[in-house]
Amino acid sequence: MTHTSMTAVRAGLFAAALLLLAGATPTAHADTPPESGNWLVLGVSHGETPAAADGGTMLRCDPPGGGHPHADQACADLTAADGRITALPAEDALCPMIYAPVTAHAQGMWRDRPVDYTETFPNTCVLRARTGALFALDGA
Incomplete structure (x- = not known):
């Protein structure tokens, strides 16, 4: 029986996100390494632990986009904070x-600083009240 730690899973997801970002980097930013900039891979899972198998939603903020349904507002909120x-x-x-x-989870880079955030909220309403558009991944 093989045991994989959450740290190993998170490291794998982070590496996968870097590879995804490297392939999606616009040519205008070709001189910028893919690990720099403002981007996060976001996920929300039911329960008290982040879902390891969920790939998450990419949020890029230079310019806002990456598949997040509220990228403009999420990036504005993150910039203000x-x-x-x-x-x-x-x-x-x-x-x-x-x-x-x-449980909300974010991993990525913000102003060339690594971001690794995980927090469990009592319910979705409290998550939205505390994090605004950032983890509003369902488009609502």
Whole structure:
């Protein structure tokens, strides 16, 4: 029986994201290494642990895009928080007191600094209230 640690899985996902980004880098930025810039691979999973098999959604912010349904707003929010997800402004929301945990995960680069963020929220409403458009990956 083979045991794969979450660290190994995350490292593999990070490497895959770098390869994906390297293949999708526009020629105008050919002189910039693919690991630089402002980009994140984002995922939300039900439960208290991030889903290892989920590839996630790419968010690029130079210019906004990469498959994220709210890239413009997510990039604006991250820029205002200097790329610190924990510093995103919380919105006022009335969320139900139902425990249906969701775990948000982000990995990538922001202003040439590595980003590795994982946090579990009591439910999707609280996730959206605390992170705004960043983890609104379903288009709603």
